[in-house]
Amino acid sequence: MGKIRNLSFVMVLLWIALSLTGCLTKKVIKIGYSGPLTGRFSDIGLSGQNGVLLAVEETNENNGIGGRSIELIGKDDNNNGEFALAADKELVDEGVAVIIGHMTSAASVAAMPFINSPDAKGILMVSPTTRTSKLTGSEDNFFTIIPPMNAATAAQAKYVRKVGVRRMAIVYDLANRDFAEDWSANFSAAYHALGGEIIGIRQFTSGTNFSYLEVMRELGKMHPEGILLIAGGIDAAMLCQQIQKVGMQAKIFSSSWGMTDDFLQSGGAAVEGVVFCNPVNPENNYPNYEKFVKRYQERFGKKPNFAAAYGYEAAGAVIAGLKLNADPRQLKQTILAKKVFPGLWGQYTFNTSGDVQRDNYILSVQDGKFKLVNDDE
């Protein structure tokens, strides 16, 4: 009889323990990611997502956020305004604490009215790679990790003038219209201010039926001294190939968008000497960046690009903020109060608009690699 009594007692205790365990199980914190996971911009979208995923997995392996694990919910915005809006609404409905994204200016600009509306429930959006000046400088619910393009375009225009280029032509991809038009306009304004002249602008839409060769033949007739390419890595490389083929002697400059491994792979000899303006110095040994590259390669089997790195930094800032205060509605104020975050390339600082301040470097392709140009020459 005593054994029966003991068994019953143990079973009751077990039931209570199991019930308590269930009650005490902490809910996961959901983080949303929205970027182009399919299509021509999927290299940026997938890399950005991988960067975020790596940060999330590292955090979960280290007791999560106050013991709560993070669940990453990814959505495909297809670099399309309607898709972007739908993705963000779905993420808010699913109860995410923050949205990391979008990765292109076109998607970010389309999502902005929703993010700043009451329907978004005060959720913060942190974009790893959006640079358009349309979204910087305003105190809203949109933060960026990559620094605003104004400083980069100004530095690039200054360098172009410094190397004696007076007549520039611009080619840009309308597939990322907001970014491309913004870079073009900002560069043009700065270049004009320094006495330069934009003699022609040619647009194309990647992924459609057009000829890179024809684009460059048209521009070649204008005899520019320099050409600014505002396109993704493969497209920019293809354009460089055509410049060489049509025999243009113009110096080639590119927006940071094109600074990818694909650019070097697809460009071959034709991309030697192309000049970029970018907030990362590839020649510096940044310990955090080297660790990140190593872990990224172990996890995904390939090298990270800039989108992966900024995605990782964006997730790092968001997670650090949530660790200080897990209330999603306080995340914006928490990040602004902390202000300084440890980045992959050294510390970076948010200003009151939620934009990040970083130095810009002039780089060029030398022997198939991105190398720092001595700007003082």
Next chain:
Amino acid sequence: MMMNRFTKSLKNALTLNFILIAILPILLISFFTLKLLNDKISQQIIEKNHIVADSLAAETQDFLIMADRVSQQAADGVEYIGIDNQELVQHYLELIIKNFSDFNSIQVIDEQGIVIMMAPANSDYIGNSIVGSRYYKKVGDTKQPSWSTTFLSPMTGQPTITLVRPLQQGMIVANLNLGALNRIVAHANTLADGWAGIIDTEGTYIGHTMIGEVNRQTNVRQFDYVKNALNGKSGNYQQVDNGANYLISAAVVKPIGWSVIVGQNADSALVSLQTARSIFMMGAFIALIVALIVAIWLLGKILQPLLTLVKNMQAVAAGKYQVTAGLEDYEELTVLSQNFGHMAEAVASREKALKDNEAKLEISLRNLEISNRELDQFAYVASHDLKAPLRAIMNLSQWLEEDLAGCIDESAKEKLVLLRSRALRMENLIIGVLEYSRIGKVKNKIELVDIQQLLEDIIDDLSCTPPFRIVIGPCMPIIMANRIQLWQIFSNLISNAVKHHDKQEGLIHITAAEQEDFYEFSVADDGPGIAAEQQQKVFQMFQTLRPRDQFESTGIGLALVKKSIQQQGGSIWMQSEQGQGATFIFTWPKRVN
């Protein structure tokens, strides 16, 4: 407590055991059967999936071998026609593309790394430099055919792999569209909630039954089964992902190092098992109900005679000895019933004898009480009445001595003094007897008594000045008691120790110790002690250890002490050896009578 009450009832305990006996085998059989079924079905699914994975790996391998042969044919053709005959080479390459549509494009590269021909023709690519590409450097160095890693083609948006073969002058580059892999995995006839996918060497899906996984370039390198497969190890796994359990089979595509993964949601796969589990649960429930009904019926059958027996025993206990057990259903119960009758008769006869004895005892007690009362009355009256003539004898002898002063000699005076002393002894004896008879008859006042203070007062009263030293031990209690009684007890014990001491100097030590229900007091002296054969006498009435002529004593003191202590529920005893002093120990209950 409730469980205790429940299991202490024979009826409840039997019910519980009946149910356990009925249910336990069903539950155990259900559990082990379900487990065996689960293992067997899981094994069958895994084996089926593994066959599917191997088959898909073989198909993928065939596809790559075919592409390799076509590229070889293209390279041989270009070499045969000659790289300078561009028109014919272009035509030849376009014919190959037309016949093997999985190639997006085939390019001929010259020794400087420039695209010189391409099918289908595309002027954007003719003249382009490919020296930046990894495969150009690799094939240029090794002069061996090479496969690139997979990439998303900017032209088709599909996963693509580049196949490069060296020519005598330059190389041939064929971009193979891997969209065909989706067609291959579609051949997998997986069960519900199953899928098949092909993973490249980076762990990214390049073919999948759910095309979205390819479009999103989902990377699953984090799973151990993927890591193992990428390391060339095929196998079967159980993987938990997002709370769901999956049965996974992995096969390796040689020699390129891709993997084929065939997965199955275990919950969906084991849906038939779920049905079996429901049937078993229903069966167990029905068995429980049946067991309960049978248990209640059987218990009724078994317990009814017992309950009757209990009821009849209660009647017997209440004095109804004529009641029989009333058990006749079974042989054993009939014997029990007969024995019950004998027992009831025996109890009835013993009770009658007991009652007779009780009546006799009551009469004896009443007589005893009358005798005691008469004896006490006699002792009281006798002692009281005897005191008056004694007092007269003492007074008259005193007066006689005074009247005859000068006429009687010293001898006569001594006799008169002796006469008075004997009369005084007689009076003391009478007082002692009177006190003894009063013990227990007088209602004593109960009050708080500080034993330390009481002892100090007694010592002061006895005038026991040095050379006798009386030491009171520590921790003397304060107790509820009759002060006079305790005074008499301690006073008698202390004065006895002083009176019977054989030396001019002596030590008397009084201690107290608290026990669970009583206090234990002791009075020890270092006097002559009492021989063992005399120790029995000391508590008896009128017993003195020395002749009264040698030592004046009534022999009543310790008898009084003993009666007082016993009357309160305590006890007294002594410890002594001849010449070693004596210790009187008595207990005094904490609870006052």
